Amino acid sequence: MPDVPGATGRKVEIYDTTLRDGSQLEGISLTVDDKLRIAEQLDWLGVHYIEAGWPGSNPKDDEVFRRAVSELDLDTSTLVAFGSTRRKAGKVDSDDTLRHLLDAGTPAACIVGKCWDYHVTEALETTLDEGVAMVADSVEFLRSNGLEVLFDAEHFFDGYKRNPEFSLRVLEGAATKGASRLVLCDTNGGTLPDEVERIVREVVEYFGSDVGVAVHLHDDAGTGVANALAGVRGGAIQVQGTINGYGERTGNCNLTTIIPNLTLKMGVETIPADRLERLTPVAHHVAELVNMALNPQAPYVGESAFAHKAGIHASAIIKRPDAYEHVPPDTVGNGTRFVVSELAGKSTILLKAEELGLQLDGPQVNDVVDTLKRMEHEGYHFEVADASLELLMRRATGWEQPWFSVESFRVITDDLETSDAAGTAGGVSTEATIKVHVGGERRIATAEGNGPVNALDTALRRALGGLYGGLDRVHLTDYKVRVLDTQKGTGAVTRVLIDSTNGDRTWSTIGVSENIIEASWQALYDSLVYGLLLTAAP
Numbered sequence: 203m204p205d206v207p208g209a210t211g212r213k214v215e216i217y218d219t220t221l222r223d224g225s226q227l228e229g230i231s232l233t234v235d236d237k238l239r240i241a242e243q244l245d246w247l248g249v250h251y252i253e254a255g256w257p258g259s260n261p262k263d264d265e266v267f268r269r270a271v272s273e274l275d276l277d278t279s280t281l282v283a284f285g286s287t288r289r290k291a292g293k294v295d296s297d298d299t300l301r302h303l304l305d306a307g308t309p310a311a312c313i314v315g316k317c318w319d320y321h322v323t324e325a326l327e328t329t330l331d332e333g334v335a336m337v338a339d340s341v342e343f344l345r346s347n348g349l350e351v352l353f354d355a356e357h358f359f360d361g362y363k364r365n366p367e368f369s370l371r372v373l374e375g376a377a378t379k380g381a382s383r384l385v386l387c388d389t390n391g392g393t394l395p396d397e398v399e400r401i402v403r404e405v406v407e408y409f410g411s412d413v414g415v416a417v418h419l420h421d422d423a424g425t426g427v428a429n430a431l432a433g434v435r436g437g438a439i440q441v442q443g444t445i446n447g448y449g450e451r452t453g454n455c456n457l458t459t460i461i462p463n464l465t466l467k468m469g470v471e472t473i474p475a476d477r478l479e480r481l482t483p484v485a486h487h488v489a490e491l492v493n494m495a496l497n498p499q500a501p502y503v504g505e506s507a508f509a510h511k512a513g514i515h516a517s518a519i520i521k522r523p524d525a526y527e528h529v530p531p532d533t534v535g536n537g538t539r540f541v542v543s544e545l546a547g548k549s550t551i552l553l554k555a556e557e558l559g560l561q562l563d564g565p566q567v568n569d570v571v572d573t574l575k576r577m578e579h580e581g582y583h584f585e586v587a588d589a590s591l592e593l594l595m596r597r598a599t600g601w602e603q604p605w606f607s608v609e610s611f612r613v614i615t616d617d618l619e620t621s622d623a624a625g626t627a628g629g630v631s632t633e634a635t636i637k638v639h640v641g642g643e644r645r646i647a648t649a650e651g652n653g654p655v656n657a658l659d660t661a662l663r664r665a666l667g668g669l670y671g672g673l674d675r676v677h678l679t680d681y682k683v684r685v686l687d688t689q690k691g692t693g694a695v696t697r698v699l700i701d702s703t704n705g706d707r708t709w710s711t712i713g714v715s716e717n718i719i720e721a722s723w724q725a726l727y728d729s730l731v732y733g734l735l736l737t738a739a740p
């Protein structure tokens with residue numbers, strides 16, 4: 203382990219707020235079941251705290267806590283309910299927010315309070331003394347009801363820069379009443395690492411070993427992860443953040459980046475060491491549950507994080523991976539990937555074959571190289587369609603997919619201009635019919651869909667009729683069409699890319715044709731065959 207002053211040998215708690223702060227991201231809408239599944243993933247990864255929501259703020263979060271407490275069997279994580287302090291000039295024992303926190307039934311609560319004097323006088327419109335009392339009373343009340351209390355110091359860095367005496371008084375109010383963690387929040391996300399480190403250090407020195415300091419950081423200046431590293435250098439013993447950096451605006455501190463940075467580069471103990479390899483699967487699984495494609499360039503866990511466009515370096519990378527990769531990819535559950543394109547020579551193809559565990563002889567390698575060059579000339583682009591490339595290479599060894607063969611398919615699209623006699627609304631309807639041979643039997647299936655790809659996908663699955671259980675988990679996550687020769691307009695060649703997932707793995711397939719249905723079919727066919735291949739593999 204590298205020796206980093208102020209960090210090596212230390213332990214830092216990981217506090218996940220994907221389910222609360224992370225779900226503020228535009229476009230994320232999680233069901234109660236999604237939230238419970240994400241909590242299971244976080245526990246499996248081994249984070250210390252899971253903030254599951256804000257009880258009392260909406261019926262969904264209430265149900266999350268009701269079911270989480272009874273259904274989840276958490277192994278490593280402590281469940282936390284989030285809320286605010288009591289109202290101004292109110293009483294703790296008649297405060298709805300605090301009562302909801304108790305009703306949530308979790309062992310810990312995290313309550314937010316204002317630490318910037320300007321917010322207290324202008325937004326809350328109360329005195330600074332009352333601002334401190336709201337925090338102190340609320341911490342005391344929750345502690346006296348047996349809860350661990352973390353105090354979330356809103357706008358701490360901005361407030362501290364303007365009026366440190368007041369910001370520290372608020373923290374003191376929480377600490378003296380028994381808060382276990384003082385969570386310094388960069389709520390606007392605009393603070394830079396050197397300031398975070400300095401301010402965290404000053405707070406840590408002020409409180410000594412009486413209470414632990416945590417950091418909660420947003421990525422508005424693009425330094426969310428860097429700020430967390432700085433906070434740990436300054437003495438923070440807990441980092442809050444979200445899986446894949448989800449969160450409003452530009453997101454929260456990305457836990458999938460911060461965890462390996464702390465563990466592998468700063469020698470800080472975070473999640474259990476033997477679980478670090480779960481990071482990539484968890485990042486992908488959570489992306490799947492929030493229904494947002496994971497950024498392929500995400501550090502450590504992205505598809506491209508350890509992808510090499512091999513070229514002349516290919517054999518060198520194999521011999522000395524440490525010269526080309528900043529950490530061994532398998533430590534975080536990812537893997538080295540060689541990106542193959544028409545520029546690929548024989549050595550790259552051999553490397554790719556080795557990566558896939560395929561045995562290719564000399565003529566087969568030549569065959570793959572020639573086929574790649576010809577197909578890329580026609581418009582295929584295998585760099586972005588790893589699964590289609592793998593299938594192509596497997597076919598070069600004489601492999602044929604054993605699961606089904608397609609006799610023919612047909613797609614009909616009707617434009618129903620007006621309502622029919624039964625009063626059904628008009629619109630465009632698509633229907634696909636497919637004839638396949640499976641297990642010595644000829645099967646015909648028809649399905650409707652909201653477009654040709656959807657109709658074909660449904661018809662093929664129907665024709666296979668539940669024979670292959672693994673297919674149930676496979677679904678398409680993205681469908682991209684690109685017209686390659688714009689001069690020809692609709693007569694041009696169309697390239698279709700389909701992204702698919704089975705919940706654990708994602709893959710991309712490609713089709714190219716002058717006919718968009720044919721191009722879509724090629725990509726769809728490869729997608730499902732690859733999904734079956736993954737299921738069949740040990």
Ligand SMILES: [Zn+2]
Binds near residue numbers: 223418420
């Ligand atoms: Zn936040």
